Structures are given as C-alpha cells and as structure tokens.
Amino acid sequence: MMRAWMLPILFVLCGSVVSAGMLLRGSAGEAGVVLLMFVLLAGVNSPLIFPRSISAQEAQRRSAVDGRPVVFWRAGCTYCLRLRLRLGRAARRLHWVDIWRDPDGAAVVRAANQGDETVPTVLVAGRPHVNPDAAWVRGQLTSSP
Structure with missing residues (x-):
C-alpha cells in the first residue's frame, strides 16, 4: 500500500x-x-485519480459476468495514467486491479508478459493486451453486454 x-x-x-x-x-x-x-x-x-481497485480474482469474476475488461495498473506508471486520462468517464466502467496491492494481479501480469510486470495490461475475454490504445479499450466497453 x-x-x-x-x-x-x-x-x-x-x-x-x-x-x-x-x-x-x-x-x-x-x-x-x-x-x-x-x-x-x-x-x-x-x-x-484511478477508480477503486479490486482484487484480481474479484475483477476476473465480475468480468466473466458483465464482459467488461480488466485493467492491471500500478501507481506512478505514466502509461497507466495516460490510459486512465484518455478513457475519461468510461474508465469507471472497467475493473481496475493495482498490481502493487494485489499479488495475484501481479502474477497475472507476469504470466501475460513473460515474467515482466508491464502495465497497463488489459484483459479482455481472457486475452491480455499490453498498453492498448484507449480508443480500442473504449470500443471493448461498447461491445460488452
């Protein structure tokens, strides 16, 4: 913390x-x-400045129910901040996991990035996307149920 x-x-x-x-x-x-x-x-x-973080397990459970992406981030990350600011209000609809607060979230990110904790990593339908464009992430929100 x-x-x-x-x-x-x-x-x-x-x-x-x-x-x-x-x-x-x-x-x-x-x-x-x-x-x-x-x-x-x-x-x-x-x-x-980020929406409230939840655990990786809870985020993945919620994502399975509502189809919204899970964003793995950490404080001080310039790319995470840029994604958050470019998403605007849409950021509140995503499930955010702070990898510095949740060891399971950090493990998910390392598994997706060959052992590196590269953030932001966005999980959409179980597939990781590293440092995606905000417009693409916003598009994933509109395509979710």
Missing part, C-alpha cells in the same frame, strides 16, 4: 522544500504557485 504513495509523497516533500526556500528569500506568491504545482503533480500520480 505504501509503495503506491511513494511518488506522490516525494512530490509533496520536494515542493515543500523548494517553497520554503522561496519563502525565506521573500517570494511568497511564487512559493505558493510552486507548492500548488507539486501538490497537483502528487495528485495526478496518486492512486486517487
């Missing part, structure tokens, strides 16, 4: 240090802007 928050915490700490230095030099306005930028970076790279 803590591993997913390391990058956002680092952003906030760095922003605080830089802002404190600017405050000491008398640039209060600039310090506020810099701190705000670092806090926004932390928010974008945090697990909060």
